[in-house]
Amino acid sequence: AQKITQTQPGMFVQEKEAVTLDCTYDTSDPSYGLFWYKQPSSGEMIFLIYQGSYDQQNATEGRYSLNFQKARKSANLVISASQLGDSAMYFCAMRELNAGGTSYGKLTFGQGTILTVHP
């Protein structure tokens, strides 16, 4: 079963506008963390933002915020005031605290969304 689903293969946004990248997840573990990473064409995976399953408030980091809807199992990334440098692939990932066995420590990634920012 797909644990992380990113349904938008590609998104386009105008510079200075806000954009939302969708992510839904599937887990039966009550303790988990959700992460968003940015991957430019250079390949490095850059950590953006983290949301824990027990966090009461949505995470924010500068222009990045996470719209966490636990009951819907969604963790959408919102980028405000888009910049040309935001053009990249974006991945949603999850780690389950009680994964157990050989899956301990495993980050499970979605397929990614390519974001293109137009001037």
Add this chain to the structure above:
Amino acid sequence: DAGVTQSPTHLIKTRGQHVTLRCSPISGHKSVSWYQQVLGQGPQFIFQYYEKEERGRGNFPDRFSARQFPNYSSELNVNALLLGDSALYLCASSLGFSGLETQYFGPGTRLLVL
């Protein structure tokens, strides 16, 4: 402070050869994880090491092995290379492994198998 470093940055091998990829974690981080990212897909978990012991393993064949050294650096070894092993290999480090610590990634090693 230096981030996660990986070497080499690029590598070309032929089928049947073996390869060793290296990773140095962020200073103070004791856990290293390895991921394989095939073109067009998200990274897939290969291994996690903490305090020189394997703590997690993904669904990869025994041709893949790794180890962690006393200074917390790590090596990923792949034997009997196949064309399908061509990918970006990412190393990530975290402080520990018992919680939901953030994993910070290095720039990756691009492996091409001909």
